[in-house]
Every structure is written in structure tokens, then in C-alpha cells.
Amino acid sequence: MNTSSSNSTIRLYHIALSPFCRKVRLVLAEKRIEVELVEDRYWEPGSEILRRNPAGKLPVLRMDGRLLAESQAICEYLDEKYPSPALMPHSAIDRFEVRRLCSWFDDKFSAECTRPVMNERVWKKVMRLGYPDSRTVKAGLSAIRYHMDYMKSLLEHRRWLAGDVMTLADFAAAAHLSCLDYISDVDWTHSSEVQEWYAKIKSRPAFRSLLADHLPGVHPAPHYALLDF
Amino acid sequence: MNTSSSNSTIRLYHIALSPFCRKVRLVLAEKRIEVELVEDRYWEPGSEILRRNPAGKLPVLRMDGRLLAESQAICEYLDEKYPSPALMPHSAIDRFEVRRLCSWFDDKFSAECTRPVMNERVWKKVMRLGYPDSRTVKAGLSAIRYHMDYMKSLLEHRRWLAGDVMTLADFAAAAHLSCLDYISDVDWTHSSEVQEWYAKIKSRPAFRSLLADHLPGVHPAPHYALLDF
Numbered sequence: 001m002n003t004s005s006s007n008s009t010i011r012l013y014h015i016a017l018s019p020f021c022r023k024v025r026l027v028l029a030e031k032r033i034e035v036e037l038v039e040d041r042y043w044e045p046g047s048e049i050l051r052r053n054p055a056g057k058l059p060v061l062r063m064d065g066r067l068l069a070e071s072q073a074i075c076e077y078l079d080e081k082y083p084s085p086a087l088m089p090h091s092a093i094d095r096f097e098v099r100r101l102c103s104w105f106d107d108k109f110s111a112e113c114t115r116p117v118m119n120e121r122v123w124k125k126v127m128r129l130g131y132p133d134s135r136t137v138k139a140g141l142s143a144i145r146y147h148m149d150y151m152k153s154l155l156e157h158r159r160w161l162a163g164d165v166m167t168l169a170d171f172a173a174a175a176h177l178s179c180l181d182y183i184s185d186v187d188w189t190h191s192s193e194v195q196e197w198y199a200k201i202k203s204r205p206a207f208r209s210l211l212a213d214h215l216p217g218v219h220p221a222p223h224y225a226l227l228d229f
Numbered sequence: 230m231n232t233s234s235s236n237s238t239i240r241l242y243h244i245a246l247s248p249f250c251r252k253v254r255l256v257l258a259e260k261r262i263e264v265e266l267v268e269d270r271y272w273e274p275g276s277e278i279l280r281r282n283p284a285g286k287l288p289v290l291r292m293d294g295r296l297l298a299e300s301q302a303i304c305e306y307l308d309e310k311y312p313s314p315a316l317m318p319h320s321a322i323d324r325f326e327v328r329r330l331c332s333w334f335d336d337k338f339s340a341e342c343t344r345p346v347m348n349e350r351v352w353k354k355v356m357r358l359g360y361p362d363s364r365t366v367k368a369g370l371s372a373i374r375y376h377m378d379y380m381k382s383l384l385e386h387r388r389w390l391a392g393d394v395m396t397l398a399d400f401a402a403a404a405h406l407s408c409l410d411y412i413s414d415v416d417w418t419h420s421s422e423v424q425e426w427y428a429k430i431k432s433r434p435a436f437r438s439l440l441a442d443h444l445p446g447v448h449p450a451p452h453y454a455l456l457d458f
Contacts, residue, residue: 054379055333055337057337066322068325068329069329070328070329070332070333070336072328072332073325073326073328073329073331073332074325076324076325076328077321077322077324077325077328080321080324081321092306092309092310093295093306095305095306095309096297096302096303096305096306097302099299099301099302099305099306100297100298100299100302102302103299103301103302104284104299107299108284108286150283
């Protein structure tokens with residue numbers, strides 16, 4: 001048998017402060033799947049990202065000799081392969097609601113909040129692409145408040161975002177908000193309901209690896225890793 | 230019982246030439262689910278899109294007294310609720326591949342091809358937003374050829390995009406390509422493998438409703454509805 005130990009290791013190619021990588025990291029940690037995190041600074045010369053994923057995106061999960069890409073497909077695969085603890089509910093209509101909200105955050109929240117704010121305030125600095133555009137940042141910060149209002153409307157009659165149990169939808173939302181919270185761009189005083197929800201999910205052991213993230217040159221907000229914020 | 234017949238009718242709020250609406254229409258038709266199509270010209274005054282979907286996006290499916298949004302969540306829900314004919318394979322790793330490719334088309338192909346080309350050549354005209362930007366169109370057309378090369382690399386050792394059976398991934402891809410084909414922007418001579426795949430899916434009864442689409446002011450290419458193109 002020529003399978004080396006390194007080939008059977010589960011490995012996640014990722015970058016700190018990517019909400020899509022964070023969602024997969026949360027699922028892996030919640031299911032207690034041991035994973036080796038490998039940072040792929042894909043904008044630097046020598047990155048092999050296109051060899052690992054022709055879509056040129058992170059995260060990429062190396063598992064069972066395959067390279068798996070697309071965060072939502074990876075998360076659903078992990079939930080099917082490692083069913084406990086479950087992150088998808090049993091009934092079809094409840095699963096629909098989880099998937100609807102994952103799309104809400106990975107598509108709409110990402111386009112209106114995470115991507116503009118993180119691009120301007122983090123990635124332009126890290127990738128040396130110039131100074132942030134303050135109008136784009138301002139529009140993104142305003143959109144965060146709108147989305148917090150929407151989350152509040154859900155949490156007024158649900159314990160978690162998609163219903164009364166924690167699901168992948170909570171991890172998708174927390175993955176995005178945690179990136180913005182790293183740079184102190186979430187005004188938690190805007191909604192006590194959303195703050196309480198985030199405090200619950202932030203205190204889970206699965207969140208610890210995210211709270212230990214540090215991106216060189218971009219310092220986390222003082223409250224970022226505090227469970228009482 | 231006060232349930233009126235109109236409330237039990239399944240209704241899809243959609244717009245012609247939206248790949249996301251088309252994907253859902255293909256799934257409904259393949260499963261022979263009767264649906265009333267209601268056009269929602271959401272950019273015109275009086276549209277109730279935000280009341281039906283706070284994300285402000287089409288399609289929205291009214292079913293069982295609920296309003297369902299997000300095309301991928303809708304399609305997976307329909308496949309779970311109406312399992313025959315199945316559009317998702319049995320094994321977790323095969324389902325992963327279907328979902329990966331759905332994301333490929335709904336995210337990457339959409340951003341690089343469908344959205345720029347359709348925005349410039351169709352929606353600007355329909356919504357009276359000015360003239361198309363030829364550089365954006367050119368970049369989109371060039372990206373279509375790159376994506377056809379990727380599809381060809383899959384079809385060289387698979388009968389359908391995600392494996393040897395037709396799945397939701399084929400519907401996602403065909404939904405995007407059919408919009409671009411309406412305006413004659415797919416060069417089928419670029420790959421005979423992709424052309425053969427499209428001829429197979431285009432000849433299915435589920436495709437008929439799409440081939441009958443007509444957007445006022447934007448005429449379909451002469452070959453658009455031909456099964457021999």
C-alpha cells in the first residue's frame with residue numbers, strides 16, 4: 001500500500017477572513033473532523049489554486065484523495081457523510097429554509113456587505129491595491145444594518161435563523177458577520193436579538209479557531225475574540 | 230373550508246430569459262408539476278416583488294400557501310418532494326458534484342457570461358437603460374468559449390455534466406446557455422461535444438416552454454427553437 005499518511009490527512013486550503021472558508025471550517029469543527037489548515041495566498045505568485053480548483057476560488061477541501069470546491073456543496077457533503085451532529089433539519093421544507101438562508105448570506109449579504117467592505121478595508125491593503133473607497137464602505141455598513149433588521153425579524157419568532165435548531169444557515173451568517181466583526185464593522189447595539197444570537201454561536205467550541213485568526217497587517221478589533229462583547 | 234382553488238394553484242413568478250427562473254421551470258416541467266407562470270416585470274412601477282421575496286429576486290414559487298425563493302433551494306425542495314424522476318443522484322459524493330456544478334453555473338458562469346452579456350444586450354434595452362457596452366459584451370463572449378472548453382473536458386468522460394445520468398447540473402447549465410442562445414451568442418461550432426449535449430437536453434419535453442418564450446422587443450435567433458441547430 002503506497003498511501004502515505006499525508007495523503008489521508010484531510011486538508012483545507014483556505015484564507016483567513018474568507019466567509020466561505022469560515023463556513024466550511026465551522027462545519028468541520030462542529031463535527032469534530034480533524035483538518036490541516038493550509039493558507040493559500042492565491043494572489044501571490046506560485047499559488048496553485050487553479051490546479052486545485054479550475055474556478056480559482058477558495059476553500060478547497062482535500063479529502064479521500066479528491067479536491068472538493070464550492071463551499072455550499074462541501075458543507076452539504078460533510079453533513080451527509082458525517083451526519084452527527086446534524087446541521088440540516090429532517091423535513092424537506094425545513095431544509096428548504098436552511099438553503100434559502102445560506103443563499104441569502106452567501107449571495108445577497110456577500111454582495112451588499114461582506115465583499116464591498118472587506119475588499120475596501122482589508123484586501124486592498126493586503127494585496128497592495130490602493131486606498132479604500134469611502135463611499136463603497138459607507139454603503140456596505142448601511143447594508144449591514146438593513147440585514148441585521150432582517151435577521152431580527154427572523155429571530156423574533158425563532159431561536160435560530162432557520163428555525164428552533166442550529167443549522168448551516170447560522171454558520172453561513174456567522175461566517176460573514178465574523179469577518180466584518182474582525183475589523184469592528186458590525187454595530188451590535190443595532191439589535192440585541194442579533195447580538196444574543198451571535199453570542200450563542202460565538203461561544204461554541206467550533207468557533208475557537210476563527211477567533212484565533214490573525215491576518216498580518218490587519219489587526220482584529222479588541223472585542224473580536226471576547227465572548228462578552 | 231375556505232381554501233379557494235386559486236390558492237392551491239402552484240404559481241411561478243418569473244421573467245423570460247432569467248436563467249434562475251428557467252432552471253426552476255425545467256425542474257417543474259421534468260417532474261410534470263402543473264404550474265401557472267406569472268410574469269413579474271420587477272423593474273416597472275407596481276411590482277410586488279419585495280412583498281413576495283425580501284431579497285427582491287425572481288423566481289418566487291407559490292406552493293402549499295408559501296412563497297419560496299432562491300432557485301437552488303427551490304429546485305432541491307422540488308426534487309425531495311417529488312422524487313420522480315430524480316434530478317439528484319443517490320450517493321453523497323455524486324450529489325456533491327451536482328451541487329458544485331450548479332454553483333459553477335449560477336455563480337461563476339453567471340458572473341462572467343450570462344449577467345454581463347444579457348445585461349448589455351437585453352436588459353439595458355428592455356429597461357431603457359442606454360446602449361450596450363461593447364467591451365463588456367466582448368469579454369462575456371470570450372468567457373463563454375472558456376466555459377465551453379471546461380464543459381467539453383467534463384463531457385469527454387461523462388454522458389452528462391455531473392456523471393452518466395442527467396441531473397440538476399445539466400438544467401442549471403442549459404438554463405444559462407439557453408438565454409444566451411436566444412440572442413444567438415453561443416458559438417456551437419466551438420465544441421461538438423457541448424453542442425451534442427445541448428441538443429439532447431433541448432429535445433426534452435421539459436424544454437418546450439423555454440423554446441416558446443418571447444420577450445417583446447427582443448427577437449429570438451432563427452435557430453433558437455430548432456432541435457436541429
